[in-house]
Amino acid sequence: MSADASTTSGTPPPDRSKTGSDKGGATAQEMSVAVVGGGLAGLAAACALAEAGYRVTLLERRPYLGGRASSYEHPGTGEVVDNCQHVLLGCCTNLRDFYRRIGVEDKIRWYRGLVFVEPGGRQSVIEAGGLPAPLHASWSFLRASFLSVGDKLAIARAMLALAGELPADNAPPFSAWLREHGQTARAVERFWKPVLVSALNEDLERISSHYAALVFRDSFLKSAPAGEMGLPAVPLTELYDAAGDYIRARGGEVRMRVGVQSFVPDHRDVRLSIGGTEERFDAAVLAVPFQVLGAMLPNDAAGGELRKFLERFETSPITGVHLWFDREISDLDHAVLLERTIQWMFHKSRIHGRAGEGSYVELVVSSSKELVDKSRQEILDLALKELGEFFPAVREAKVLKATVIKEVHATYAPLPGTDAHRPAQVTPWPRVFLAGDYTQTGWPATMEGAVRSGYLAAEALAGKKFIVPDMAARGLMALVG
Secondary structure (H helix, E strand, O other), X not given: OOHHHHHHHOOOOOOHHHOOOOOOOXXXXXXXXXXXXXXXXXXXXXXXXXXXXXEEEEEEOOOOOEOOOOEEEOOOOOOEEEOOOOOEEOOOHHHHHHXXXXXXXXXXXXXXXXXXXXXXOOEEEEEOOOOOOOOOOHHHHHHOOOOOHHHHHHHHHHHHHHOOOOOOOOOOOHHHHHHHOXXXXXXXXXXXXXXXXXXXXXXXXXXXXXXXXXXXXXXXXXXOHHHOXXXXXXXXXXXXXXXXXXXXXXXXXXXXXXXXXXXXXXXXXXXXXXXXXXXXXXXXXXXXXXXXXHHHOOOOHHHHHHHHHHOOOOEEEEEEEEEEEOOOOOXXXXXXXXXXXXXXXXXXXXXXXXXXXXXXXXXXXXXXXXXXXXXXXXXHHHHHHHHHHHOHHXXXXXXXXXXXXXXXXXXXXXXXXXXXXXXXXXXXXXXXXXXOOOOOOOOOOOHHHHHHHHHHHHHHHHOOOOOOOOOOOOOOHHHHO
């Protein structure tokens, strides 16, 4: 969404006259920039600014980089685990640019299709064929056994509607859109729900129709390459350690286990409170979760106004179940699991190139509100029972290790009308900028949205273009616009 649109909806207006060029004649090499937060948004901003010649100091409170997209040695298992499975799509142009920038694009394994598995084990694959977009997956869709002919006709009609103009962000939720467009109960349960709840981490009754439509148009309809799925072939922090190396190689500094409590802005510099001491920087990019930002804001009028907008955000949880088996339970690398609590299976041992060494799988439950208050053992019992319904080998396999990771505040909830509260990267303070997937990016809470926010913050500070254009539509979709 443009800055003008956000201003009319009530978001604190950006003061563009005091950004980018308001450096007091200093060159980029003379300007010190603090980037607070080592998640994807902060790393993207820091790498872009380091490339542009700024003296970057990245400050991260954890002992590792990646934020919510990180990995660490789990104390209970001794294994390196991702805090949650992260997936990228071909249409994620800025995330892919970021991976190219830091030299890790070869650590992503790409897949052309999705495997849908029903309880009982029957599998259906939807993948691109030789027809032009948006018909490229038509043949596999028609052959898929998990949907009836009536389900497929309803989905096809809805897809045709999604190829046009996107619904407004303040339109009724996507569940109402599906009812309006005549979707069958099975089409909703077996097609729309698995894809969208996983992509947007919220229930269909609460998802913005605008962003639901954006997900399907940009990934399913635009082109075959746009819908390809990428999975990291290494633990997540191995990807983002490369970003730290990229910053250091360009004269920057990466400081771990450093928390920033507050900031004091003025027209000349920004002073950060770090562990009881104050450090001065010429500019700062605050790339922290909105809950953390709210606690950091100064107690002035601008801080109070921004805090009111941040308080309107809600969060949604994700739960990951990690299981290590003594044998291989499936020859699939990944699968969408239908009509059960667990939604996806990611066969990490295969994805990481260790097929045949038993099975290490991660099961993902997005928008996992019903699991937040359940115990570890309750979740493990449920997951193992359900997994055995899809893959019979689980019933004979021995569980060697297991753990459950709950991200209670994993993402902001993409509720209808939320765009009106998303702040711009430019703030009322001339040398303070915001980055984070909750800011105005035009994307929901995804890795792509986080990288876009970092690039946009860097653009606002440096006056240089970093954002990569969206993937162009192909085939018949190119005629739609």
